[in-house]
Amino acid sequence: MSTQSRAVLLESFGGPEVLGVREVPAPEAGPGQIRVRVTAAGLNPMDWFMTSDDETAARFGLSLPSGFGTDYAGVVDQVGDGATGFAVGDRVFGGAVSRAIADHVVLDLAATIATGSAVHHTPDGVDDRTAATLAIAGSTAAAALAVVEPGPGDTVLIGGAGGGVGVFTVQLARLAGARVIGTGSATSAEALRSLGAEPVAYGDGLAERVRTLGVTAAIDLFGTDTVRTAREIGVPDARITTIAGQVDGIRSANGANAAPGALEEVARLVADGRLRVPIAATFPIDEIRAAVELQAGRHVHGKVVVDL
Structure with a gap:
């Protein structure tokens, strides 16, 4: 069981220049929670917008030190007491607001993306990079x-x-x-x-x-x-x-506020080959600043994904 985790952390709010990769204690799944070993994280404009300055961050309830990124995909590697519907080894995707770009994220199964996290089973036929682009x-x-x-x-x-x-x-x-x-x-x-x-x-x-x-x-x-x-x-x-x-x-x-089941339907369409997700670029976590600079330029055609 992993005891350490890499995570993108901000010690101050600002642009890509404030992003850094740190080694932190791996979080543990508590009651009603699961832990996911993240393999890929997709970038969205909301990621850098929410952390762009102190005032904006406060509007979204963020405080320092802060994580970064929301969309993730990976594999369940820990299941807390009373957590049902997921087992170690299950492939999953979803959102973990401003903390997804890390080796491990803990998800509360009673939460929703509106309250900070969400988790869904990844359908067969959808690779992790693609799954990491779906949630937001x-x-x-x-x-x-x-x-x-x-x-x-x-x-x-x-x-x-x-x-x-x-x-x-x-x-x-x-x-x-x-x-x-x-x-x-x-x-x-x-x-x-x-x-x-x-x-x-x-x-x-x-x-x-x-x-x-x-x-x-x-x-x-x-x-x-x-x-x-x-x-x-x-x-x-x-x-x-x-x-x-x-x-x-x-x-x-x-x-x-998307309708219940809407995201699962999107994932099914991807799995069936009826919806295509172009991946414009991928970056290792150590190149997070370059990844965000590319995505924030708003001229990339497709999704930008960080590999972990």
Whole structure:
């Protein structure tokens, strides 16, 4: 049984330069908990946003020293008293808010991602790197789609479609039968086409570029520009949502509020080969700063994963 664990820890809040790998005592699973030997951790914008400064960290209930990262995948290596549904050796994935990038994480089976942690069985056919990308992005995409409810006959405008959440949102909308128009940079056009979206350049003039495309719903994955465009071309507020901005009259989507079973369904689609998760880059834990710098640049096409 491991007694030591590597973990990414912050002694101060800030940018990638404050991230460091430390050796710490391995946590132990208590009653109703399991411990996971983490093999891979996926990065999300929320990871570096939450720890970017003292004020933001406080809003999320974080204090120093703080861990880092949320999405993980690995293998159960310890089961606490009264913990049921999981056994040593089970492959699992999920979220451990601001502490996932570590050799070991302890998960409370009674918790949810909204309260700090979640754990799910990894389906056969899904490797750990891919499983480590699912929790935040998959749940957020599912929650956004539940707001606008796309289906056959719909044309969905997705802003920021080339990002980590966009990978899932585009494909899930297509699986629902909708046509997808995805905004992005010129360099993301081919990646968007490969996911099933029709690319369109973001920025000034977007409304004119999409006005004649018959857009019936919109999802803004980056800010609020897509919301404004959707309103300008006549999409009703009830069929517009955003994940990264607040707009009066628009219902926002949050992965923590995804419907029960939504993430498991995403994982099943991946296992069945119906949903593809492009891994843009992988880094060893010792290169955490470089990994976060790449992900925070917001120009990577696909997910960034840290191997442990």
